[in-house]
Amino acid sequence: MKNKLFALGAVSLLALAGLVSCGGGSGSGKTIKLEYSGTGSDREFNETLFEDFKAARKAAGDPNTYEISYVEHGPDKVDSEVVDWSVGPDVYEFASDKITGLYEKGALSKIIGNNATFISQNNSELGKELAKFNGSYYAYPYTGDNTYYVQYDTSFFSAEDVKSIETMLDKAQAAGKKVGYNLEEAFWGGAAMFTFGADYSMTFDADGAVTDVTADFDTEKGFKAAKAIKTIMAHPAWQNAMEAPTPTNNLVACIAGTWDINAYKEKLADNYGAAVMPTVTVNGDTQHLGAFLGGKLFGINPQRAGKDTDRLVAAHELAKYLSGKEAQLKRFDVNGVAPCNLEAAREERVTSDPNVKVLIEQAEFAHAQTAVPGNFWTAPSTLVGAIKDGTVSTDEELVAAVKTFNDNVKGSR
Numbered sequence: 001m002k003n004k005l006f007a008l009g010a011v012s013l014l015a016l017a018g019l020v021s022c023g024g025g026s027g028s029g030k031t032i033k034l035e036y037s038g039t040g041s042d043r044e045f046n047e048t049l050f051e052d053f054k055a056a057r058k059a060a061g062d063p064n065t066y067e068i069s070y071v072e073h074g075p076d077k078v079d080s081e082v083v084d085w086s087v088g089p090d091v092y093e094f095a096s097d098k099i100t101g102l103y104e105k106g107a108l109s110k111i112i113g114n115n116a117t118f119i120s121q122n123n124s125e126l127g128k129e130l131a132k133f134n135g136s137y138y139a140y141p142y143t144g145d146n147t148y149y150v151q152y153d154t155s156f157f158s159a160e161d162v163k164s165i166e167t168m169l170d171k172a173q174a175a176g177k178k179v180g181y182n183l184e185e186a187f188w189g190g191a192a193m194f195t196f197g198a199d200y201s202m203t204f205d206a207d208g209a210v211t212d213v214t215a216d217f218d219t220e221k222g223f224k225a226a227k228a229i230k231t232i233m234a235h236p237a238w239q240n241a242m243e244a245p246t247p248t249n250n251l252v253a254c255i256a257g258t259w260d261i262n263a264y265k266e267k268l269a270d271n272y273g274a275a276v277m278p279t280v281t282v283n284g285d286t287q288h289l290g291a292f293l294g295g296k297l298f299g300i301n302p303q304r305a306g307k308d309t310d311r312l313v314a315a316h317e318l319a320k321y322l323s324g325k326e327a328q329l330k331r332f333d334v335n336g337v338a339p340c341n342l343e344a345a346r347e348e349r350v351t352s353d354p355n356v357k358v359l360i361e362q363a364e365f366a367h368a369q370t371a372v373p374g375n376f377w378t379a380p381s382t383l384v385g386a387i388k389d390g391t392v393s394t395d396e397e398l399v400a401a402v403k404t405f406n407d408n409v410k411g412s413r
Helices: 011-016 043-059 096-106 114-124 125-130 165-174 186-192 220-234 257-269 307-324 327-336 354-362 377-388 396-409
Strands: 031-038 065-072 089-095 150-151 178-180 200-204 210-215 250-255 270-275 279-282 284-289 296-300
Touching: 011 150, 031 096, 031 307, 043 065, 043 307, 089 096, 089 114, 089 307, 096 296, 114 125, 114 220, 114 307, 125 165, 125 327, 150 178, 150 210, 150 257, 150 354, 165 250, 165 279, 186 377, 210 270, 210 396, 220 279, 220 396, 270 354, 284 354, 296 307
Parallel strands: 031 065, 031 089, 178 250
Antiparallel strands: 089 296, 150 250, 150 270, 200 210, 279 284
């Protein structure tokens, strides 16, 4: 990483540790400019948080003036859309599975000292796990709810019905209805491969490069998961969809993302229901269908600050504020985003929310979406595509396809 990251002197290290305050304590203050990257749809909301940050800094006796500009890059695209990080944003939103690539680009400032303590003392276990790379903190977590689960029409399905994917599909078929499950996309289809315990493991060198990927999807565990996918896709009631159920689209339930909660509630109104991923049974073994559980984080880009210690410190302070209790509660109130801050998560309005209850229950078996092997986003699509077009139809062909899937995942470098 020596060619990618700035060598930090003693002052910068103190700054990263949270031991140097912006402005150097002279009392005169200075103007510090920061660039923030976030989603376009949340721009107005985020800009209100910037004003809250400025007010909080002033109340704390900070003499500096902050000018925060906004650029629009989605958390899922910032790693590819920012080409030159030396002119990239100071603070940016990113999805948890992007952390490996961002580290390799030198776009993540290591978080140490008081700032690291802030993360470890104030966040859930999932939030802390998502913020780490190779054993150290490199980001500030602000959500831990990036997943999907059953969102359904309670006038059609009972709470008991949605516990099993087989029951859901059979009941829907009997009524000429459909159940949506986007297995053709790797975020869903790939996670289904975790259902019976198969998994991958990654190791890295000091520069963040992948040194080894191991996986056991080519075992009975992976075969049963692939068999479950094949059985679901063969069912007449299955549909590769993520639409909110309506009378016109004939859907009565979907395995849908937490980001779609408000849209589903709007369509279903009083008939909206939510439940954890249903179980599936293969060869007498019953397990919850696998799901990724990730989150969103704030990265600090050290390349933009360069040797400007005040700017680097300010970027960390902004990220800390935006990932703190009050900001997370405001995201929950406005956007329904579940917090990973421990105090915010204990608030009554959060704990009583039905979707948060589902999220907490699903967290017990969901797969943390941290560093993901590069080929994992193409391998599931290849497997599911072969099932869909009939290339894979027999158990023998499925065994071979699962071995190919496993080899592709292990080949990620």
